[in-house]
Amino acid sequence: MKICIVTPYVMKGDGQGRVNYEIVWGAIRRGHHLTLVCKKIAPELQMHPQVTWIHFDIPNYPAQLLSEIAFSRKSAAWLKEHRQEFDIVKVCGAVTSAACDVNVAHFIHSAWLKSPVHTARVNKNIYGLYHWLYSALNAYWEKQIFPRAKVAIAVSDKIRQELITEVGLPEEQVRVIINGVDTEEFVPGNRSRQEYGLPENVTMGLFAGDIRTNRKNLDTILKALVQVPEMHLAVAGNTTDSPYPALAQELGISDRVHFLGFRRDIAQIMQAVDCFIFPSRYEACTLVMLEAMASGLPVITATSAGGAELVTSECGFVLSNSDDIAGLAAAMSQLQGDRQLREQMSLASRRVAEQNTWANMADNYIQLFEELATVNSPTPAVTTSYLSTTSIAH
Numbered sequence: 001m002k003i004c005i006v007t008p009y010v011m012k013g014d015g016q017g018r019v020n021y022e023i024v025w026g027a028i029r030r031g032h033h034l035t036l037v038c039k040k041i042a043p044e045l046q047m048h049p050q051v052t053w054i055h056f057d058i059p060n061y062p063a064q065l066l067s068e069i070a071f072s073r074k075s076a077a078w079l080k081e082h083r084q085e086f087d088i089v090k091v092c093g094a095v096t097s098a099a100c101d102v103n104v105a106h107f108i109h110s111a112w113l114k115s116p117v118h119t120a121r122v123n124k125n126i127y128g129l130y131h132w133l134y135s136a137l138n139a140y141w142e143k144q145i146f147p148r149a150k151v152a153i154a155v156s157d158k159i160r161q162e163l164i165t166e167v168g169l170p171e172e173q174v175r176v177i178i179n180g181v182d183t184e185e186f187v188p189g190n191r192s193r194q195e196y197g198l199p200e201n202v203t204m205g206l207f208a209g210d211i212r213t214n215r216k217n218l219d220t221i222l223k224a225l226v227q228v229p230e231m232h233l234a235v236a237g238n239t240t241d242s243p244y245p246a247l248a249q250e251l252g253i254s255d256r257v258h259f260l261g262f263r264r265d266i267a268q269i270m271q272a273v274d275c276f277i278f279p280s281r282y283e284a285c286t287l288v289m290l291e292a293m294a295s296g297l298p299v300i301t302a303t304s305a306g307g308a309e310l311v312t313s314e315c316g317f318v319l320s321n322s323d324d325i326a327g328l329a330a331a332m333s334q335l336q337g338d339r340q341l342r343e344q345m346s347l348a349s350r351r352v353a354e355q356n357t358w359a360n361m362a363d364n365y366i367q368l369f370e371e372l373a374t375v376n377s378p379t380p381a382v383t384t385s386y387l388s389t390t391s392i393a394h
Contacts (some may be wrong), residue, residue: 001032001034001087001088001103001370002033002034002035002085002087002088002371003032003033003035003086003087003088003089003090003092003343003367003369004034004035004036004079004082004085004086004088004089005023005024005034005035005036005037005038005089005091006037006038006075006079006090006091006095006096006098006100007020007036007038007091007092007095008038008039008040008068008092008095008099009038009039009040009041010024010036010038010040010041010042010045010073011040011041011042012042012055012271013302015106015287016092016232016233017040018287018358019039019104019106019155019179019361020198021042021045021094022043022180022358022359022361022362023090023361023362023365023366024036024051026359026360026361026362026363026365026366027050027362027366027369028051029049029242030366030370031050032050032193032369033050033051033052034050034051034052034053034086035052035053035054035082036052036053036054037055037236038053038054038055038077038187039053039055039058039076040055040236041053049368051160054078056070056071056074056075056078058070058071058074060291063130064134065130065133065134067135067313068095068246071095071096072096072097072168072257073097075096075098076096076097076098079096079098079142080098082372083098087369088101088369088372089101089102090103090104090369091103091104091145091149091331092104092106093107093138093145093146094108094138094141094142094144094145096145097141097144097145097329098146099145099148099149100145100149101149101151101172101372102149102150102151102152102153102241102369102372103145103146103148103149103151103153104153104155104177105152105153105154105155105159105162105163105284106155106159106284106285107159108139108142108159108162108163108164108166108284109134109135109139109302110139110142110143110162110167111166111282112135112282113132113136113139115215115281115282117214117215117281117282118132118135119131119132119213119215120132122213122214131181134235135295139166141334142167143167145162145166146167146169146314147167147168147169147173148194149173150173150372151173151174151175151368151372151377152167152173152174152175153175153176153365153368154168154174154175154176155176155177155178155179155239155284155306155307155322156176156179156284156306156307156308156309157176157306157309158283158284158285158303158305158306158307158308158309159176159284159285159306160174160176164383166336175366177361177365177370178201178307178310178356178361178370179285179287179290179307179356179361180290180358180359180361181287181290181293181294181353181357182291182294182357182358183293183353183356186267186270186291186292186295186353187267187271187295187296188212188271188295188296188346189268189295190349191268191269191271191272194236196258196260196269196272197258198232198234198258198272198273198389199232202230202231202232203208203230203231203274203275203335203336204231204233204272204274204275205221205231205232205233205234205273205274205276206233206234206269206270206273206275206276206277206297206336207221207234207235207236207237207277207278208235208236208237208263208266208276208278208288209237209278209280210235210237210238211237211238211239211242212237212238212240212242214281215280215281216237216278216280216281217278217279217280217281217322218235218237218330219244219247220279220322220323220324220325221277221279221328222247222248222251222257223251223255224245224325224326224329224332225251225253225256225257225329226252226253226327226329226331227325227326227329227333228329228332228333228335228336229256230314230336231256231333231336232256232258233256233258233277233353234258234260234269234272234273235257235258235260236260236261236262236263236266236269237259237260237261237262237345238261238262239259239261241309245259248257257338266288266291267291269294270291270297271295271296271392273297274297274298274323274335274342275299275300275332275335275342276288276295276297276298276299276300277295277300277328277332278291278292278299278300278301278305279300279301279302279304279305279319279322279328280301280302280304280305280322280364281304281307281322282304282305283304283306283307284306284307285307286305286306286307287310289301289311290307290310290353290356292349293310293311293315293349293350293352293353294349294350295349295350296346296347296350296353297346297347297349298315298316298335298341298342298345298346299311299315299316299349300316300317300319300331300332300335301316301317301318301319302319302320302322303318303319303322304322305322309354310356312348312352313350314344315345315348315349315352316345316349317331317334319331320335320383332340345346356390
């Protein structure tokens, strides 16, 4: 089977890029050949005999939006000329204007645009205006391109619902394939906190993410921490231009909040803490939460974070309202005061992660590609076998 994937990146170190990276290796293992139309790919793929890399010279525009428009136009023109060479064409969102067989939704801009914490609502300036324009244009393009796919893939139940309600896709056109996790890189452990400057013999929660804006919701965590005086919090994220060190000081908890800065050793840090706290106000399917579960950490999250459906009562807590300070404090307090509960949830978290490895995710995609390749109908129909509302990720 010949597969064409159109996406900005196919490489580790990038959420969407990592998903595509694992799909490529899954296809290679099954003996398929791939053409990657993208800006950057991992070095180990560039010379692989089953991989062809198509890339274009995109000028260094001052805004990401302009670069994305240029890539969309060039990739669409290339696909128009070469589409007949492939059995399957997979794209990611509105990255190209060309029609495809499979379109994967890693983010729904029309839903994000409505969020009360959208960048444009928080920043009433040129920066906010740019982000409003970026979201608005992508929301428009998503509504043009997703209906043209035979199958739309949602990376979480949350994104599936948004494809139906925001983009307007029929339920039978959407499948769910949850993102994966590396269960060999992220493993349970008992690492000393000394190398991170963290105190021993206290219950230590972990937050990891961008702390320059309020989308990830560190502000609610800090306010809840005030009500759990025995708990400490490690924060992995770039503190440049972040308001949260000052907020911790204002709340009188700076001695219990440990800002570690931007980190590349998050797998090791996860072995030095007791739980993961991530009630994000908007996520498609957060990889770091899956990484925490693979590390055997109990998780506190919210329904607004895609992928929260993986967090059962056996392995953590899911808030119905990400801004529920009292509810978050209650969950944190329960974990802080019950070591046995943390140990039980640790085992359950790891079991869930082991069912959602990168290899399992990739196999689900390749199975779908192989299924679609046998279908001759050029347009999706309710009666065709490949259309299903069933998640193939769990």
